[in-house]
Amino acid sequence: MLRTVVLVLIGVLGVVAELQDNIPAVGFKCKQPNMTGVDLPLDIALKMNYQATIRYTNWDKSITALLTERNFTDLLLVEKTDRNGATSYIVRNDGVITFNNTNCSNNTKDTVLxxxxxxxxxxxxxxxxxxxxxxxxxxxVISSQSKLSFKGLVEAGVVGGIDAVGWIGCWFNATGDNQTGVQIEVFYAGDKSQPPYSADYKNPTLLSLHLSLFKGNxxxxxxxxxxxxxxxxxxxxxxxxxxxAxxxxxxxxCDGMKLENLSTSIPERFGASLDFVNTQTKQIDSAQIxxxxLLKITSFSLDFNNDKDIPFIAGVDLPKNLTTATIYRDFVYxxxxxxxxxxxxxxxxxxLDPRFNDAITNNGTVELRSPxxxxxxxxxxxxxxxxKKVIEGVSVDSYLAKKEESNGGFVLVEVNFIQDDWSVENVKGRQIHSIAHFHKDKDSKLVxxxxxxxxxxxxxxxxxxxxxxSNVFPCTTESVEDNFFFLNLKNASLKNIKDYGTENVESALAEAISKAGNVSVLRISYFMLKQDNAGETLACFLIGDKSPVKQTQTAYLKPELSLDEFRKIINDTVTTSGIVANLVTEYQKEATIGIDKFGVINTHDDPHPPGPKFVGYSGGAIALGVYLFYNKRRTIGGMAYQVFE
Structure with missing residues (x-):
């Protein structure tokens, strides 16, 4: 049994020996007398666009490292791994970026290469x-051959499983002290060696290079x-x-990079729908902004507890009762x-709470921040x-900033823009793609x-x-006054409205009413567009009552008006000068709608509707149905019926 084990062990050792490189041992070899004077083949030089993995060894200190080089036309990428870890180098014409898992810096070439x-x-x-x-x-090494005292081919060997050609070059008295010399050994795959595994290369190819200093002759x-x-x-x-790559x-x-203000062209009026991914809570939320x-209004719909990095609430000490919600903020009122x-x-x-990130306070006055x-x-x-990066298959230009935090940690803010040759909904040009936040502790570890x-x-x-x-009707339904009004549109038929786009018309009317009546556009809701028996086009709408809360002092502050005050202002304006609603159609064409009549629709609860009655009406008589609301605390949908006379 013991003899069998010994034989097996000898066999295994024999296999290992066969797998090892078969090149002469490291040592002084420049004493060999029969050097042929053959130069190194020029074709072992590496051309542009190569990728190589190299094992570096410092035999004096028993240090090894593994390096991977990826060489491009104007860029060199190197990753070096040793017992201290892995470090990557991006070598450009203007410097070198070095980075590992926690640190990154921009350096000059002579300090790191x-x-x-x-x-x-x-x-x-x-x-x-x-x-x-x-x-x-x-x-x-090829260029240094002119300095050599002797050079030529030596015995062949096996390097990395490849039959190798051996070459040696010797430079005696290299330092002028009659003792110190240089020994260069090169092993390469020759004409009779196995071909390279990559079809992009053919022999000769470099396999191994040894550089030594010696004392001797x-x-x-x-x-x-x-x-x-x-x-x-x-x-x-x-x-x-x-x-x-x-x-x-x-x-x-990366420290030491050239910093600049982020150049964006975000419109003054916009809407955005986004997904918020929190990897810590493993939660994905949808949010709307x-x-x-122009009207100084913002609206945010999100999970205020989870969506902590959405810019509106990032770093804000939020009220405890604010959870999943939609918040409308009117800076004018x-x-x-x-x-x-x-x-x-x-x-x-x-x-209006000034703590949120859509607000900034200057000298005690709250202002709306930029888009x-x-x-x-x-x-x-x-x-x-x-x-440039590719995120989810989309090519983006990426920008990075660092924000210090009071606990010694920091947040990295990454903003990505879609590149100009991409289009979103048939619109080309620089557009925002995504934002990422990386929270790190004082030791640069990802939190x-x-x-x-x-x-x-x-x-x-x-x-x-x-x-x-996007109105606040559920918050303005406590009115006991008549708050249902109508307008006469003097130059717009229902067909015109359909061609313009019903929602475009309603939005334009709401803004025109808001401006003329000095009320927030958020108080205007639920338009109904009808044509009466006389062929005139009517726009009926609700106005929410004024809020009893104290208004925050803003840079644009206007007083809240009651329904009576609103009715009087609109009535006077229509009577004296009229109101014009400006809009842009789906095809980007401008249009205007004139308003020449205004009235109040009686909404008092009554099981038997009386005849038409209008309060604050301006203009001639008009036949209009009466809208009845049996419970004004509910929305209009399903609540109203109309009687035409």
Whole structure:
């Protein structure tokens, strides 16, 4: 039994021996007398667009490292792994970006590149010409042959499983002290060797390079310093993958980059629908944003507890009772309305809270922030261009900023824009794609990350936000006064309205009424467009009552008007000058609708509707149906019926 085990062990050792490289042992070899004077083949030089994996060894200190080089036309990417971990290098014409899992910095070439392949200083200066990548090292060795005292082919061997041709070059008295010399050994695959595994290359190809210093002469000597490079893999790079390969991983901030203000062109009136992904809570929420810098109104619909990085609430000490909700904030009237997220239930009507990130306070007066701050919350911080990335198959230009936090940690804000050659809903040009936040502690360790993906973005510059669909009616239903009004549209038939777009017309009418009557557009809701027996087009609508809460002092503050005050102002305006609603059609054509009559529809509860009665009516008599509301605390849908006489 013991004899069998011994035989098996001997057999295993024999197999291992067969797998090992079969090249002469490291040592002084320049005493060999029969050197042929053959030069190294020029074809072992590496051309542009190569990818190589190299094992570097410092035999003096027993240090090894594995390096992967990816060489492109104007870029070199290197990843070096040793016992301290992995570090990546992006070598550009203007400098080098180095990064690992936690740190990144922009450096000059002379400060970091010598770290890639450290050799003895004499070898670096006199043989390698301070080369810092495999291609330049090989070229320098080929060029240095003119300095050699002897050179030529030596015995062949096996390197990395490939039959190798051996070559040696010797430079005696290299330092002028009659003792120090240089020994260069090169092993490459020749004409009779196995072909490279990559079809992009043919022999000769470099397999191994040894550089040594020695003390001695042709009679004998001793190696005093020894370094080697073994080429483990060699293939071509794909130029089309350069941008992707040259990207620093997401969530890593590079110090020393050129900072700039983020250049955006976000419209003054917009709407956005987005998904918010919180990897810490493992929750995905949908959120909606409306912003109107003309009417000074914002609206946000989200989960205020989970969606902490949405710019509107990022870093804000939120009220405890604010959870999943929709909030409307009117900066002209200093009031905010908090509703359920689906806007069906009113939770509260409050003074405008200045703590949120859509507001800024100057000298005690609250102002509305810019659209860039609303959408990105980047006021006071600068970004650097972190390059081109592909996110979910979409090519984006990525920008990164760093925001310090009071606990010693920081947040990285990544903003991504769709590139100009992409289009969204047939619109080309730079458009926002997504925002990511990476929260890190004081040791740069990742604590949490969140992602904001924009599902849709609407530019309301021409048409205006559809505030008639985003109103606060559930919060303004306590009125005991008649609050149902009608307008006569003097130059618009129902067919015109259909051609213009019903919602476009309703939005334009709401804004015109809001401006003429000095009331918030949020108080205007539920338009009904009808044609009476006389062929005139009527627009009926509700006005919510004024809020009893104290208004916050804003830069645009106007007093809230009661229904009686509103009715008088509109009546006087229609009587004296009329009202004009301006709109833009779906085809971007301008249109106007004139308003020449105004009236109040009686909505008092009565089981038997009386004849038509109008309060505050301006103009001649008109036959109009009476709308009855049996419970004014409910919405109009399903509540009203009309009687035409």
């Amino acid at each position: 010598p770290q890639l392949y450290p050799f003895d200083p004499f070898l670096e200066a006199n043989i390698l010409n301070n080369s810092t990548n495999l291609a330049s090292i090989v070229n320098s 042709t009679s004998g000597g001793e190696i005093t310093s020894h370094f080697s490079l073994d080429v483990v893999e060699l293939e071509k790079t794909d130029e089309n993958k350069k941008n992707e 040259a990207s620093v991983p997401r969530g890593v901030y 409306l912003y109107d810098n 200093g009031i905010q309305y908090v509703l359920s997220k689906d806007s069906r239930v009113c939770r509260s009507v409050e003074s 860039e701050d609303i959408l990105l919350n980047v006021s006071g911080i600068q970004f650097y261009n972190s390059g 949490s990350e969140t992602y904001i993906h924009f599902d849709s973005f609407q530019n309301y510059t021409a048409l205006g936000p559809l505030w008639i669909k």
